Amino acid sequence: GAGVSQSPSNKVTEKGKDVELRCDPISGHTALYWYRQSLGQGLEFLIYFQGNSAPDKSGLPSDRFSAERTGGSVSTLTIQRTQQEDSAVYLCASSSGQGGYTFGSGTRLTVV
């Protein structure tokens, strides 16, 4: 596609429920990244996929968070047993590996 697509754009969930966030990167981009941005804060790295290599999961805050990337394209970030502190905007980005990221519009997650 022309840009990075994320869905849903907004998600409200009850504490304790699981959520899945989807990212569709730019076609041909081999690298895909997930970041989290809490209100008024910077961008916190979560996980990184590069081609067929094992993902870099070093930024995942707990074992409730996981992500996968199928067929080297679409990625899903799953948060199990959501907590209120998980509320944030989850941003996906892709790149061709030459440096600059293109970000999606994000998913605003609210845990109530």
Place this chain on the structure above:
Amino acid sequence: GENVEQHPSTLSVQEGDSAVIKCTYSDSASNYFPWYKQELGKRPQLIIDIRSNVGEKKDQRIAVTLNKTAKHFSLHITETQPEDSAVYFCAASKRSGNTPLVFGKGTRLSVIA
């Protein structure tokens, strides 16, 4: 791992004046330094980047300088306009961006007309 510090956290300037935002990084192996602009409610967008083989890069009213010895880099915006108002993030990574970017905490720039 890499740590990026960004200052100031907020900056107000009069329209037409210049704005400077500064960042320092900790990992001497970092060699790629982009800057992103995020308008309210929108996605971060790349505005300029610099690699470690150059000391300065300019694109119209914006420029970035890099001092590898001191491990700091700066964003300069000249002749500021109200539409420059946004949050600006610096970032650093190794291998020319083929590793995750580490971002600063951002600078909220307000340009007062």
